[in-house]
Amino acid sequence: MTGIVVHPTAIVAKGAQLGAGVKIGPYCIVGDNVVLANDVELISHVVIEGRTTIGAGTRIFPFASVGHQPQDLKFHGEESRLEIGERCTIRESVTINPGTEGGGMLTKIGNDCLLMACSHVAHDALVGNNVVLANYCGLAGHSIVGDYVRFGGICAVHQFVRIGSHAFIGAQSMIDGDVIPYGLAVGNRARLAGLNLVGLKRAGFERDSIHTLRAAYRMIFSSEGTLRERVDDAAVMFKDAKLVQEVVSFISSAKDRPLTLPQTGADEE
Template identity: 70%
Template sequence: MSDAAIHPTAIVGQHARIGKGVKIGPYCIVGDKVILHDNVELVSHVVIDGNTEVGAGSRIFPFASVGLQPQDLKYHGENSRLVIGERCTIREGATLNPGTEGGGMLTKIGNDCLIMASAHVAHDAIIGNNVIMANYVGIAGHCQVGDNVIFGGNCVVHQFTRVGAHAFIGAHSMVDGDVIPYGMAVGNRAVLTGLNLVGLKRRKFDREEIHKLRAAYRMIFASEGTLRERVEDAAELFKGNALVQDVVAFIAAASDRPILLPRNGPTLD
């Protein structure tokens, strides 16, 4: 801890593990079991407790509550964990809770995530890399969020919901069904409104691969036959397209889960 810059008003547990270059600002509280890797910064008034690990280069802003007891009545003091990846930014008033015995004992945030002010990540949620949660987003317990997902402000996501990689969730949406990879969902209750084409183009996906994904989307969410039949047809027809296969695998992985569907068919702009 000799290399760390700790403000005299901060309270740091005797057994906390503090990496090189860590900055702990005024009035922060760091619990005994906390691990702060190199160059983590707690700006001020941060409370971080429990069996919590914060990856190198992450910054946590004032009044964030990180690693405290889950908001779950089934929690009975089990030694569950919260792991936050590298280079994450957690803004003012955000709340992140550890896991529970009923959900794998782990809440995990990937690398390079931005969790804006007053957002919430509940117990046992697994969040991928490069995820952006705008203000007041609420991720309920046991959710799974893939890489590069963007949530607009005031979104809420129902427990156990999966959101596939590169999806976009529009502001003020209430998501109570799984969102396919590369999909775009909006509304209360949310419906699938197409593919996140803007995100795909910004991330330099191949144009031809995007065209094939659009064709597969129309096939999967057409009205003829069952969803299972249409998914199987798309898997066969587009077997060489990695984007389509991501969608197919996502749907097949949890056939008992509700999945968001388009309200008026699969029309794409």
């Protein structure tokens, strides 16, 4: 391949696969089963191990540790994988672990994600596209994060938690329950604080769609009847509203963790 630049102090295993235009800076280590697609850049002091694939155009900054064995006592050396998408930015001291036999054998991060310094993505986590983890955020094992989710600094996400697309998680929040798509969650333990209206507007959603979603939100998280009854009613009343149906489907498919509710919401099934 043409245009590959490897600094003399870097160590690249013979089995590693490097695409065109890859740049590997000083003191980096690239393992035998690593695949770096075109134009990946490792700035310096980056260590990539395991069965790890890095998508085209991704940049990884100093002291990131990518693909080392999971921090899970149940891991016994199984040949699990880590996949990182295209055009991601992985900043200093980020740690990302591959999957485990108990979680599908795969940790996956989508395209165009930003993982700021000292953030962590644990084994078997599935992260969508255009996700931002601010500094010191941690995603525990088996967590699922939808597209365009934004995390403030120093957030922690409990294992098996799902966070729906376009949600916003406020700084220093501890998320131990599922967060609906387009939701705004904040606190320790986090509570739902409304919809991510700023994010919806920035993403270009139509005004009418946002108003409809707000009406459905008020209905779903009111105090009348049970949560299940309100979700079923919203599914019927807003059957033609795409955003509402996404929220309804998300709530209905809950399995491993409780739902993050507003402060005044009843903790009910």
